Amino acid sequence: MEQEQMRSLLNISVEAASHIQGVLARGEIEPALEEIVDNLAQIAAHIETATVDAAGLMQKVHLYAKNVQASVDDIRCGRTALECGVLWEIYPFVVEMQRLWHLATEVLSDASARAGHQERLMQAMKDLHGEPRTHYPYDVSIVLCAYNKLEYTKKAVESIFAHTDFSSGRIELITINNGSEDGTREYFERLPHRKKLNPRHNILGINSWQHIAEGKYIVGFSNDVVATPHWLEHLRTAMESDERIAMAVPTCNEESISNLQGIPVPYANTFEGMREMQEFAAAHNHLDPALWEERSVLMPFLAITRSDIYKLGLIDPIYTRGEFVDDDLSTLLRRTGWRQLLLKDTFVHHFGGVTLGADRHKGAGNALDEMRRVYYAKWGVDAWDSRGGFSGSENAWAWHTFHAGERVLVMEPRFGELACDLVNAYRRSGFVPHMTAAVFDERYLPDTDYLFDETMMTASIADVAAQCAGQRYDVITAGCYLDELPTTDVVADLERLYALLAPGGIIILPVRNPGSAYELDCMMHAGTREVYEPKTPRYAVIPYRQLLERFHAHPLLHQYRVHSILMKADEELVRRMKPLLRHDEDAPTDLELSLSVRMFFLGISK
Structure with a gap:
């Protein structure tokens, strides 16, 4: 089918569906x-035929065309009322089908068009800052998406009705049976809410519901989540606390979430454990803004989001296999100045891995690897190596006693994970620091507005010292390893940073151990990084033992301390490497410890 003919058919479909609506x-x-509905089915059949061998976004267009026909069939046979079938299925399906076709053929296929589309989206998101919120028929739209696993879906639905107050009429529920074949549709049909989408053919990451959600906030609720007391009240309170917050996510059981978003729990992750889970949640869920954490990246297994932001097109359909959608969303929010919160005072249960399930690794190749490359192609940085965070940072913050009015300097924060950790530590102590970012790699310059009060673009630590002359900081830290900072003389540059410290201040820097089993293995098998850059980034190896010896005798830097980080995942690697290095005459006497310490935090106090 010619492109103009396809465009015409899609335009006619949207016009017809809008007319019926x-x-x-x-x-x-x-x-x-x-008759108009029948014509929509005929048009969808032509589109289905034209896209039968399509891949990527066009495959989703193909599936939407099949779903339009399935919805018309349901109307014809009386399974779905005309009004429900058109308003909740056919209309959003054809609108989304047209949007995806436009993206696939007229945006993503051309580099300049793609860049222009991204620029317009980001500008629209920036323009929302300070804009008055319009009237919404509902305060919240809860969107529950399910794909089979009916036993889990029932737990999710029952918990929503048990712990959500629908009595005001200001909260709506939207259910999506995404091609299930286990009775999910029949179960949803028995529920009292109005908006029910039943796409017969599974479209991973379906977005059509955004065209019918009418809430001020949208809650994406997976069918492997169980709601708990006060879950929604807490989420709404957090969102209303600051107009710059775009999204908030509760905490859950730690074994079912990554990104350090979970907490340890005393019950089993089973259906039988749900009564004990609810008791735990009831005791845990007490509103406490001191436990709200700034995050640079969130995994929104359940999330509340401003609908005006969401409907601009937050979910990029180029992630056709489901992975890295969360990383992409967080990047878009960061780079347009929006905050993301993790609410550690609000607990819900997450069974984990039910909504996407095994589909995430189906097909040729690995979804994680493939979509990670898609992310890099879009943003120009790696989603994982750019986090700017380190495990164990909370132990380093304990070296400093926080006070009101303190100033913090973060060098090369990247996405800002470590910087967020520090802000959260201040918040738990009841304080808000003044945050300054010193960025060396211009690719990360857009990642600072959401968190930092001021940002400087600089070329070296000497340049930082020059730009900050006259300023004093209570904490100076970095979102990268010491050996990744632009320095030619480590001691001289640390002296420059020391001069910027206020009395009682501290420098806290992550230091890589180049002789650890982890780093040696990386160099032997994957280069220095597992990234998707045209060339492998280089860094200068800093022999930390000699460095610490110099500090010990230094008149200013001698007040230092270290906190070593050992990873349990490295234990087997250490065991296998130790015999290979045991007979090396240059090997340290504490060889096993040297191999085990992946990195450490260096603290220098004034």
């Missing part, structure tokens, strides 16, 4: 409605 909304009776 308007007629139904006005309560009018129009005899031609059924």
Whole structure:
């Protein structure tokens, strides 16, 4: 099918569906409605045929075309009422089908068009800052998506009705049966809510519901989540606390979430453990803003999001296999100045891995690897190596006693994970620091507005010292290893940073151990990084033992301390490497410890 013909058919479909929507909304009776619906099915059949061998986004267009026909069939046989079938299925399906076709053929296929589209989206998101919120029919739209696993879906639905107050009429529920074959559709049909989408053919990451959600906030609720007391009240309170917050996510059981978003729990992750889980949640869920954490990246297994932001197109359909959608969303929010919160005072249960399940690794190749490359191609940085965070940082913050009015300097924060950790530590102590970012790699310059009060672009630590002359900081730290900072003389540069410290201040820097089993293995098998850059980044190896010896005798830097980080995942690697290095005459006497310490935090106090 020619492109112009396809465009024309899609335009006609949207116009026809919009016409029917308007007629139904006005309560009018129009005899031609059924004929228009039949014509929509015929158009969808042509589109299905034209895209039968399509891949990527066009495959989703193909599936939407099949779903339009399935919805029309349900109307014809009386399984779905005309009004429900058109308003909740056919209309959002054809609108999303047109949007995806436009992206696939007229945006993503051309580099300049793709860049322009991204620029317009980001500008629109920036323009929302300070804009008045319009009237919404509902305060919250809860969107529950399910793909089979009915036993889990029932737990999710029952918990929503048990712990959500629908009595005001200000909260709506939207359910999506995404091609299930286990009775999920019949179960949803028995529920009292109005908006029910039943795409017969599974479209991973379906977005059509955004065209019918009418809430001020949208809650994406997976069918492997169980709601708990006060879950929604807490999420709404957090969102209303600051207009710059775009998204908030509760905490959950730690074994079912990555990104350090979970907490340890005393119950089993089973259906039988749910009664004990609810008791745990009832005791845990007490509103406490001191436990709200700034995050640079969130895994939104359940999330509340501003609908005006979401409907601009937050979910990029180029992630056709489901992975890295979360990383992409967080990057878009960071780079347009929006905050993301993890609510550690609000617990819900997450069974984990039910909504996507095994589909995440189906097909040729690995979804994680493939979508990680897609992310890099879009943003120009790696989603994992750019986090700017380190395990164990909370132990380093304990070296400093926080006070009101303190100033913090973070060098090369990258995405800002470590910087967020530090802000959260201040918040738990009841304080808000003044945050300054010193960025060396211009690719990360857009990642600072959401968190930092001021940002400087600089070329070296000497340049930082020059730009900050006259300023004093209580904490100076970095979102990268010491050997990744632009320095030619480590001791001289640390002296420059020391001069910027206020009395009682501290420098806290992550230091890589180049002789650890982890780093040696990386160099032997994967280069220095597992990234998707045209060339492998280089860093200068800093022999930390000699460095610490110099500090010991230094008149200013001698007040130092270290906190070593050992990873349990490295134990087997250490065991295998130790015999290979045991007979090396240059090997340290504490060889096993040297191999085990992946990195350490260096603290220098003034």
